[in-house]
Amino acid sequence: MSDAPVFALIDCNSFYASCERVFRPDLAKVPIVVLSNNDGCVIARSYDAKPFIKMGEPYFQIKHKLKQHGIVPFSSNYALYGDMSERVMTLIESMVPAVEIYSIDEAFADLSGIPELDALGRQIRERVLRCTGIPVGVGIASTKTLAKLANHTAKRLQAQTGGVVNITDPVKRDWVLRNTDVCEVWGVGRKMKLHPDAMGIKSAMDLAKADPWTLRKKFSVVIEKTARELAGTSCLELDDPDVPKQEICCSRMFGMRLTELSPIREAVATYMLRASEKLRAQKSLCKKVRVCIRTGMFNPQEAKYANGVVVDMPYPTDDVRLLTKAAVDALDKIFRPGFKYSKAEVMLLNLCQPGEYTDNLFAISQPTEATQVMAVLDQINERWGRGTLRSASVPTNPLWGMRREMMSQSYTTRLDQLWSVSCK
Structure with a gap:
């Protein structure tokens, strides 16, 4: 058995579009595009939509082309995509010794020392498709870069390769490199x-x-x-x-221009809720918070303004209550009336792990009670769904929320939107 390293790249085909098709079998042969936040521009295309639509094209400019070619647009449904990604990655992790999740739709796997690599690649592809409905391509090679290239070839020559390409053989590797x-x-x-x-x-x-x-x-x-x-x-x-990440950011465009401070406060509190969830998920504490707001930058008829401020926390913390207060207080310092704001951002900076920062005799630490409250908060939200328990300043259905007029159901993450099948 060879000691040479072997890597595989497993990449979901047109992932966002494939997620939409899983629960809409009527769209199996219909071209699909998925739009960015606020239905702005194209961020994903099914294979049969690519000849007609370019990545990044603004939705308002291509409505006629979509209709002309029978292409169905969807608003981005990140809850669905994230859940489907977790299912795919869990399946891959169960079949290989080690995995590096590279992005939401692709993962590297270490296949060193495993025989019958082609058979394993086909097995991974078949199992992921059968259990999740998501088609994947598998590229296998002696390095990560070659595995990426093999995966690209598997997609490019889908009919000939069946979605699996193994170029650990130098002859096959050289053919791919030349072409x-x-x-x-x-x-x-x-x-x-x-x-x-x-x-x-x-x-x-x-x-x-x-x-x-x-x-x-x-x-x-x-x-x-x-x-x-x-x-x-x-x-x-x-x-x-x-x-763990060294910085955590949560940034969103508003679904509409905002001119008053109150709804922007709600947005900042909402973004901080999400950022603090990520912070606690990686078991980190935050020492500094940065808050930014800005107007739209491209409309010549609108006045331009952008500003941000960094504030120090009294002690390293993961308490969403303390973080939200710091962020909202910072917002008050940079908000200026008379502008139409389009975006807010919160960033958690100078992250550390518990015990990493140096205390002195008089340093204040996060109270044990606050840590316990945050643990209960996360446990409730994990069991009953994100947002079940939240800060009082975070609304449920804000008017400024992201515009997603063509979003599909949350088939896998909400009980009231489960996939239903009727027998006629």
Whole structure:
């Protein structure tokens, strides 16, 4: 049995659109696009919608094209996508020794020492599709960059590959490298396009054969590592999934322009509620809070204003009550009447783990009672759903909430919106 590393990249196909199709079998052959916050622009497309719609196109500009080509638009349903992602990742974790969740719709897996790699790839694909309804592609190779490239090939040549490509064989690897444009390589993108015909590198094979040290001098250490990985030398290991974030941000566009302080306070309190949930989930404490607000930046008829402020917490804390008070008080300092505000943001800064910060004899620490209250808060919300127990300043259905006029049901996260099947 070889000791050489083997990685797989499991990537969900058109993930947001696939989630919408799981509970709408009538849309199995209908092109779909998913829109960003406030139904702004296209952020996801099903495969059959890609020839007609570009990523990032504003919804108000393409309504006629959607209707012309029979494309169905959906507002983003992040609760549904997050829950479906968790189901997919849980299945993958049950089938492989180690997993790095790279994003909401893709994960790297360590397959080192496992025989019958092609069979395992097909098994993962079949099980995820059968248990969740989400189609995935599987790329297998000796490095993470090659696994990403193999996955890209599996999608590009779906009919020939069946969605699984294994390029641990050098012959297959070289074929993929020769037939892939360098701009398709993970970590490269358009960087090479900024230097036309730079070093004659046009294909992935050209990059794999280039001198790594020259690449480092001319471009960056990232390009050097990418070239080494394409040549078969593993430079990237699976990341530790439990490394806590150093900053936590919650930022949203309002569903409408706001001119009064009161609804913006509600928005800031709502965003802080979510940010503090993330903070406690990674078992961190916060030392500083930053609050920002701004108007729309693109309407020439509207006056422009943006401002932010950082405040120190009296002690490292994860108490949403204390954090919300600090954020709302900070908002009062930067709010200016006479403007039409479009967005607010809260950031938790200088995060630390309990016991990491240095106390002195007179330092104040978070009271034990506050920690216990937050634990009960999280337990109730985990059992009965997010927002069941919340700060009094957080409304349930605010008028300023995100505009999502075409959102599907929360089929998997709300009892009152479960999928129903009728027999006729």
